Amino acid sequence: MLKLWGRTSSSNVMKVLWALDELALPYERVDVGGAFGGTATPAYRAMNPLGVIPTLDDSGFTVFESNVILRYLCNAHAVHSPLYPTAPAARATVEMWMDFQQTALTRPQSALFQGLVRTPPEKRDMAVIAAAIADAARIWTILDARLAHRPFVTGEELSLADIAFGPHVHRWLKLSFDGRPELVHLQAWYDRLVARPAYVAHCAVAIT
Ligand SMILES: N[C@@H](CCC(=O)N[C@@H](CS)C(=O)NCC(=O)O)C(=O)O
Structure with missing residues (x-):
């Protein structure tokens, strides 16, 4: 199951949410960052050392950096998507x-x-x-x-x-x-x- 960490008002979270919907991938999302806090905990820092958002958890594998998350989604879950051509x-x-x-x-x-x-x-x-x-x-x-x-x-x-x-x-x-x-x-x-x-x-x- 895909789990996205990050508040919806962040531009970097927005990118990932948009891609998830374009790819029709189911996910759950957790509000962290900004007024929600939650990014300074040891558990969050273990996933994202700078304590920024977004972070994606894919069944235990975690990845940060929004543009890397976009590429990971295509590589792992939508390998033929025109969003990320292979040529x-x-x-x-x-x-x-x-x-x-x-x-x-x-x-x-x-x-x-x-x-x-x-x-x-x-x-x-x-x-x-x-x-x-x-x-x-x-x-x-x-x-x-x-x-x-x-x-x-x-x-x-x-x-x-x-x-x-x-x-x-x-x-x-x-x-x-x-x-x-x-x-x-x-x-x-x-x-x-x-x-x-x-x-x-x-x-x-x-x-x-
Ligand atoms: N290069 C990172 C930047 C991440 C970043 O700076 N995120 C901002 C929100 S857009 C953040 O975490 N701000 C602090 C907060 O929301 O608590 C990425 O693209 O994921």
């Missing part, structure tokens, strides 16, 4: 854009989200937030250029790369702030994502 070039393309999400987008997008959503107005550092918006805009513009030539991040079909970016694009487009460039291909891709029930259920949700 070397196609697979490397999916992995490249998943890593791009983690290495290029996470830092500015988190600074923007933490600044605008998790920090009260009187405590916000608007210079830091403006810099994060500019940095994130640069990354979203790169993705927009890619999406000018294909409906999804890696081609004609949804892949794990779309899932890695999915929770973040909802926040990028729905939060209210100045300095967001108009990116028509990114918007069209978002519109394709919201046509998917699993995306709406887990990612296109109230931003908290």
